[in-house]
Structure formats: C-alpha cells, structure tokens
Amino acid sequence: MIGRWIVGFAFLLHTSPRYRHYKKFFHNLLENPSYPYKKFFDYVMMALIVLSVYILIRHVKHEMSAEWLFFNSYVISLIFLAEYLLRLWVYSDVSKIIIEQYEHDLFLQRSFGWRSAVRQTLSSKAGYVFSPSAIIDLLAIMPFFHELRMLRIFILFRVFKLFRYTKSLTQFVSILSSKKFEIFTLGLFATVIIVVSSVLIYIMEANNPESPINTLFDAVYWSVVTIFTVGYGDFVPVTEEGRTVAMVIIVAGIAVMSFATSIVVSAFTEKLDEIKDDKLVDDVSKLSRFYIVCGYSPLTREVVQRFHKSGKTVVVLEKDAAKAQEAHKAGITALAMDSSSLATYQTLKIDFERQVESVLLFQESDVLNVYTALTVRELSAGIEILSILNQVENRRKLLLAGINKIVYTQELIGLMSKQVSGKPVAFDVINALRAEKSGVYIEEIALDNYTRNRFFDTITLPLFQKRLIVLGLYKTVKKSFFFNPDATVDIEAGDVAIVIGTRALIDEFKAMTYQKGRR
Amino acid sequence: MKYNSAIVFGFNEYAKQIIRQISGEYPNFEVFVMSEEELASVHAAGYEGELFDLGENWQSIQRRFDLNSLIVFCALHNDAENVFLTISLRSVFWHLPIIALAGEHESARKLKSAGANKVMPILQITAGVISEMLEKPIVNEVIHDILYENSALKIAQITVPKDSFLVGKYLYDIDWASEFDVIVIAVVDHELSATFSFTSKGHNHHIDPEDILVVIGYDDKIAILSEAIGVQQ
Numbered sequence: 001m002i003g004r005w006i007v008g009f010a011f012l013l014h015t016s017p018r019y020r021h022y023k024k025f026f027h028n029l030l031e032n033p034s035y036p037y038k039k040f041f042d043y044v045m046m047a048l049i050v051l052s053v054y055i056l057i058r059h060v061k062h063e064m065s066a067e068w069l070f071f072n073s074y075v076i077s078l079i080f081l082a083e084y085l086l087r088l089w090v091y092s093d094v095s096k097i098i099i100e101q102y103e104h105d106l107f108l109q110r111s112f113g114w115r116s117a118v119r120q121t122l123s124s125k126a127g128y129v130f131s132p133s134a135i136i137d138l139l140a141i142m143p144f145f146h147e148l149r150m151l152r153i154f155i156l157f158r159v160f161k162l163f164r165y166t167k168s169l170t171q172f173v174s175i176l177s178s179k180k181f182e183i184f185t186l187g188l189f190a191t192v193i194i195v196v197s198s199v200l201i202y203i204m205e206a207n208n209p210e211s212p213i214n215t216l217f218d219a220v221y222w223s224v225v226t227i228f229t230v231g232y233g234d235f236v237p238v239t240e241e242g243r244t245v246a247m248v249i250i251v252a253g254i255a256v257m258s259f260a261t262s263i264v265v266s267a268f269t270e271k272l273d274e275i276k277d278d279k280l281v282d283d284v285s286k287l288s289r290f291y292i293v294c295g296y297s298p299l300t301r302e303v304v305q306r307f308h309k310s311g312k313t314v315v316v317l318e319k320d321a322a323k324a325q326e327a328h329k330a331g332i333t334a335l336a337m338d339s340s341s342l343a344t345y346q347t348l349k350i351d352f353e354r355q356v357e358s359v360l361l362f363q364e365s366d367v368l369n370v371y372t373a374l375t376v377r378e379l380s381a382g383i384e385i386l387s388i389l390n391q392v393e394n395r396r397k398l399l400l401a402g403i404n405k406i407v408y409t410q411e412l413i414g415l416m417s418k419q420v421s422g423k424p425v426a427f428d429v430i431n432a433l434r435a436e437k438s439g440v441y442i443e444e445i446a447l448d449n450y451t452r453n454r455f456f457d458t459i460t461l462p463l464f465q466k467r468l469i470v471l472g473l474y475k476t477v478k479k480s481f482f483f484n485p486d487a488t489v490d491i492e493a494g495d496v497a498i499v500i501g502t503r504a505l506i507d508e509f510k511a512m513t514y515q516k517g518r519r
Numbered sequence: 520m521k522y523n524s525a526i527v528f529g530f531n532e533y534a535k536q537i538i539r540q541i542s543g544e545y546p547n548f549e550v551f552v553m554s555e556e557e558l559a560s561v562h563a564a565g566y567e568g569e570l571f572d573l574g575e576n577w578q579s580i581q582r583r584f585d586l587n588s589l590i591v592f593c594a595l596h597n598d599a600e601n602v603f604l605t606i607s608l609r610s611v612f613w614h615l616p617i618i619a620l621a622g623e624h625e626s627a628r629k630l631k632s633a634g635a636n637k638v639m640p641i642l643q644i645t646a647g648v649i650s651e652m653l654e655k656p657i658v659n660e661v662i663h664d665i666l667y668e669n670s671a672l673k674i675a676q677i678t679v680p681k682d683s684f685l686v687g688k689y690l691y692d693i694d695w696a697s698e699f700d701v702i703v704i705a706v707v708d709h710e711l712s713a714t715f716s717f718t719s720k721g722h723n724h725h726i727d728p729e730d731i732l733v734v735i736g737y738d739d740k741i742a743i744l745s746e747a748i749g750v751q752q
Contacts, residue, residue, distance in 0.1 A: 302646030358653055405652055409645045414536025415667045420618050420637050421590050426674045429705040429715055429733045434647045440717040444655050466691050469702055469719050474657045483672055484696050496657050501719045
C-alpha cells in the first residue's frame with residue numbers, strides 16, 4: 001500500500017508541468033551561473049550577509065532596536081532557511097529515483113522495494129547535507145535560535161556563505177584544494193613540531209618559578225606563536241634548555257612558513273592560465289553582439305582591426321594555443337578552442353540568434369571550414385556564415401555546407417588587376433573609399449517611414465548640395481538599384497540610400513533627415 | 520593609356536586569376552615563369568610562356584614587346600622574389616608600368632620603394648572586402664557590380680581634352696547629375712597630378728586640360744558625356 005502511494009506520488013510529480021517548471025526555475029536561480037536572474041539573487045543574498053554581520057558588530061558596543069535584532073535573528077535566518085531547503089530540493093530528483101527503482105523492480109518482476117527507493121532518496125539528499133557548503137549554510141541559519149547566546153557567533157558563518165556567490169572566492173578555494181597533499185604534509189609537519197616543542201618547553205620551563213610558561217596550554221600557545229613566526233613576547237623561555245628548544249623551533253618555523261608560501265604561490269602559478277581562460281570564457285558568454293572568427297591568420301588580424309575600428313566586438317577561436325596566444329598579444333580576444341567542435345560552443349554558452357552577428361571562417365583549409373560550418377549550422381540555421389575559399393574547386397562544397405558568403409581572394413585580385421591596368425585612377429578612388437582613410441566615406445542610410453518622406457527635401461538643402469553625393473537608392477523589396485535618383489523616385493520604408501561624403505556631413509544629413517521626419 | 524601588351528610573372532593561383540581576367544584584353548600576352556614545370560603548365564593552359572630568372576637579362580622583353588605599350592604584373596608567390604623582380608625590371612626599364620602583388624603590408628612598402636607603379640596588398644584588399652560585405656552589404660554589392668561590370672553601371676576616367684568646353688570652368692558650374700545623368704566622384708588635377716581629390720570634399724575645382732574626371736554612370740550616358748567633352752573615341 002505504502003509503495004503504491006509513493007509510486008503514484010512520484011509519477012504525479014514527474015508528469016506535472018507546473019512542478020517541473022518551478023523546480024527548473026529554482027534550480028536555475030540557485031545553481032545555473034548563466035541564468036540571467038541568478039546574479040540578482042546572489043547580490044541580494046550577499047547584501048543580507050553583509051547586513052547581518054554589520055548588525056552583529058554594531059551590537060557589541062551599541063544598543064540595537066528590537067526590529068533590527070528581529071530582522072537579523074528571524075527574517076534573515078528564515079530567508080537562509082528557505083534557501084537551504086530549496087537547495088536541498090533541487091539537489092536531486094526524488095521522483096525520478098523512485099520511478100527508476102519502480103521500473104527496475106517491474107522489469108525483474110519483483111514487488112516494488114519502496115524501502116530501497118527511500119534509502120536511495122535519502123542517500124542522494126545526504127550528498128548535499130554533508131557537503132561543506134551545505135554545512136556552512138546550516139550553521140548560518142543557527143542564529144535563528146538566538147536564545148542560545150553562544151549560537152550568535154554562528155552569524156560569522158554567514159560570511160563563509162559568500163563563497164557561494166562570488167566566483168573568485170570559489171576559485172581561491174579550488175586552487176588551494178589542488179594542493180591538498182602538500183597542505184596535508186605541511187600540516188602534519190607543523191603539528192609534529194608543535195607537539196614535540198610544546199612537550200619539550202613544558203618539561204624545561206614548567207618547574208621554573210621565573211618562567212611564565214606554567215601549563216601545557218601555555219606551552220602549546222608559545223609553540224604556535226613561535227612556529228608561525230609571530231612571537232608576541234608575552235611568553236618567553238627563561239632556562240637555557242628552553243631557549244635551545246626555542247632556537248630549534250624558530251628555524252623550523254621559517255621552514256614551515258616558506259613551505260606554506262611556496263605551496264600557495266605554486267598553486268596560483270599553475271592555475272593562472274586556467275583562471276585567465278575561465279575568465280575569458282565567462283566574459284565571452286556575457287557579450288551581447290559579436291562576430292566569431294574561426295582561425296587566426298594575418299587575414300584575421302586585418303579584418304579584426306577593421307572591426308575594432310568601427311567599434312565591433314570580435315572573438316577569435318583558434319585551436320592552436322600558440323597562435324591564440326599570438327592573437328592575444330595583438331590585442332584580440334582569442335580563445336584556444338576548437339571552432340569545429342560542438343563542445344566549444346556549449347562551453348561558451350553562446351546563443352547564436354541573440355549574441356552572434358556572423359561567423360567568419362578563416363582557416364587555411366576548406367576541409368576545416370566546411371566541418372566548422374556544419375557544426376555552426378547544427379546550432380543555428382539562420383546565422384550568417386562567411387568563409388574564405390582556399391581551393392576554387394571546393395566552392396560548391398562550401399555552399400552545400402550552408403555557407404552564405406564566399407570570398408575567393410585570388411579571384412578578387414584577378415578582377416581588380418583588370419581595373420588597375422585599365423582604369424588605375426578609378427581603382428584608386430574606389431579603394432580609397434573602401435579603405436576609409438581619405439576622409440570621404442561611402443555609407444548606407446536605411447530609410448524608415450519617417451525619413452523617407454523628407455529625404456529629397458533634405459538632400460537639396462544648400463548645405464548638402466554638391467557635397468553629399470547620393471550614388472543611388474536600393475529598393476529592398478524589388479532588390480533593384482536606382483542610380484542617381486531624383487525626387488520622382490518613390491521611396492519605401494526599408495529602402496537604403498547609398499551616399500558619399502565626409503563623416504561630418506553624412507552624420508549631419510542623418511540627424512537632419514531624422515529630425516525633419518519626426519516632426 | 521591603352522596598352523597592347525602584357526606580361527604576367529608567375530603561375531600560382533593569383534597569377535592564374537589575373538591571367539584569366541586580362542589575357543583577352545591585350546593582343547600580345549605572355550606568362551613568364553621560373554621553372555620548366557610551370558612553363559609546361561602555362562603551355563598546357565593555352566598561353567604563351569617563357570622562362571626567366573631574377574638576373575639582369577631582359578633582352579627577350581626588349582626584343583619581343585613594344586616597351587611603350589607594355590604593362591607587367593609581378594605575381595610571384597614569394598614577396599621577397601616579387602620585390603627583387605620589380606627592382607630588377609625597374610633598373611632596366613625606367614618607364615615600364617609595373618603592377619605588383621604584396622602578401623604582407625610590409626612588402627607593399629618595399630614594392631613601392633622598388634619602383635612598382637601600383638601595389639595590390641592582398642590582405643588589406645581582402646580584409647576590406649570582407650568587412651564591407653558584413654557591415655555594408657549593399658555598398659559592397661553595388662561597388663562590385665560597378666567595378667566588375669555585372670551591370671550597365673560603370674566607373675570611367677575621362678581625360679579633359681585641350682579644346683573641351685569644360686576648360687576654364689569650375690566643377691560645380693555644371694550639374695552633372697541632371698544634365699548628363701552621371702556622378703563625378705573624383706578629379707585628378709593635371710597640374711598637381713600627384714593624386715585625386717574627392718568632389719564631395721567641397722573644393723570647387725578649376726578644370727584644366729588633361730585633368731581626369733572619375734565618373735560613375737551608365738555606359739551610354741558616359742559615352743554622351745565623353746562626346747560632349749570632346750574626347751576622341
């Protein structure tokens with residue numbers, strides 16, 4: 001009977017969309033770093049921790065109002081208790097464990113072992129309860145029982161809760177935990193030294209009436225203060241034997257401190273690159289709009305420089321760590337990651353539709369570019385992909401892989417060479433416009449419902465006449481180009497005007513058209 | 520200046536594309552290569568070819584081409600070799616128009632110093648086109664069509680003859696767009712001749728004989744304008 005109830009309840013939860021929705025929401029809020037609202041939740045919790053500790057400190061020498069104390073003892077504790085219980089809830093899926101056990105027993109034609117299912121459930125939850133962070137969470141709730149004055153000190157455990165909400169603190173702990181063995185060895189060494197020296201100093205000094213070290217606790221205190229090179233001077237050995245012990249322990253203390261420092265420094269040095277990479281990955285996943293360039297080459301450098309100049313953000317993915325490092329030195333955001341691997345984009349948590357402008361494939365192999373294009377297409381059907389073509393015979397393969405734009409440099413140079421030899425000045429003029437170094441620019445101005453009506457009125461103003469050239473009008477719907485248009489051309493919303501002029505004049509024209517259009 | 524002869528140095532992928540585009544434009548056309556294998560490939564592709572080295576012996580060029588109507592393209596695979604070829608040609612042919620490809624930005628400056636009249640920096644050109652394709656796709660499409668003649672819209676450079684009605688006038692005296700349906704985007708001042716200036720910079724240029732107008736317009740309109748200016752067809 002109990003088993004049936006348990007299974008029925010498990011199925012009810014498992015199939016309830018509302019239950020799953022809430023559970024997913026709280027899981028994201030508490031555990032998913034990429035969930036946009038998590039950071040707000042974390043900030044609130046951190047603020048509560050800081051407030052709680054402030055109240056504790058202030059209460060030492062000042063009277064606090066009953067409301068503040070109530071807030072600290074009950075409200076904050078209740079919030080922390082709720083958080084603890086929610087974390088316990090989302091830590092594992094109880095209904096899934098029960099259903100799996102039920103199906104397992106059903107498959108083996110056995111009656112449902114509900115005791116085993118409950119045992120597994122408790123064991124899964126115990127994984128959370130006995131984790132260091134959960135223990136800290138529990139201790140942070142203890143001030144709730146404020147009648148037990150001693151438990152107030154547990155407010156300080158709330159400070160440790162900060163580890164949950166700040167990544168750098170978590171990283172610090174993980175760095176140190178990578179040196180567990182060394183820290184354990186050092187701890188063992190220090191303990192042995194402290195025990196031996198405490199016993200020795202106690203034996204040498206305790207019976208001397210002039211010595212301040214009278215008890216074993218005094219001896220341990222003196223040993224700890226000396227071995228860690230603090231040496232307050234409140235307890236000093238007075239006998240020759242005691243001073244001899246002191247000399248030995250001072251030398252041992254230096255060894256302990258040097259060893260401890262070297263462990264921390266080496267741990268940080270070893271993990272430095274990893275920390276930097278993690279930070280970079282984190283930063284990239286937070287970018288709003290950017291270009292992804294796959295492969296680092298001199299062409300990548302040139303293109304990225306142009307994008308940077310126009311204020312665009314670019315992220316380069318380069319499998320070769322040395323090349324990625326080279327890109328990094330050139331001031332480019334580069335990750336030593338394989339752009340053709342799905343795992344790369346999953347690690348970066350990139351939302352192509354929301355974050356990425358275009359993907360540019362600059363790898364020096366068409367094979368790699370096709371492979372990368374297919375990976376990107378798997379993640380997004382709509383994203384624009386541009387690729388260079390290395391071998392002319394592979395053009396069709398690149399198109400089949402879903403690449404929207406192909407640049408074959410050799411062909412481009414061939415076409416240009418014809419211009420250079422036939423119309424060298426015209427070539428220079430177009431090149432100068434494209435390079436944007438002559439002070440004159442060729443720009444696209446998208447026209448909307450407001451600006452289209454005033455376009456010709458504005459362009460004929462004396463300020464713009466002769467100096468702002470309207471090369472043409474691109475009709476977006478018909479996909480046709482009207483060269484040198486006059487006022488008889490009907491402009492529709494979405495059409496694009498192509499103008500040539502100085503930056504100041506183009507900006508002024510845009511501003512005036514927009515203002516006039518808005519009136 | 521219309522050239523009758525052209526030489527392309529090299530037979531790599533860049534050279535092949537240049538050959539593909541220009542071979543039909545010149546009655547005398549030849550490919551110069553550095554190895555027997557390349558020469559065989561040139562012949563197999565149906566072009567006339569010749570072997571050369573980077574020395575001083577350019578007698579075959581002097582013998583076979585009219586140097587006053589010859590243009591050369593230095594498209595060797597290696598930038599250093601291209602620079603050496605350019606300097607070697609320039610040391611012998613002082614007035615020969617040389618167009619050279621540069622892989623790196625650094626080489627472009629060296630090629631200029633070596634005496635190339637025009638340098639085509641591959642990386643910069645490609646990067647410019649790629650960023651334009653993504654940031655200004657319509658501009659890119661229009662320029663591509665104008666330059667590479669996929670449409671009736673053309674870019675042309677017209678040299679003003681001595682007896683043209685334009686001589687003595689100012690650029691802004693004429694409403695080019697409504698009178699001729701063309702746009703004058705740049706002018707090369709014959710007297711200064713160093714470089715061109717954009718008309719949209721606002722300088723009302725005084726037109727002299729031999730000045731060059733860079734115009735964009737439809738083929739027929741450019742022809743009408745040329746005729747009106749007095750250019751001999």
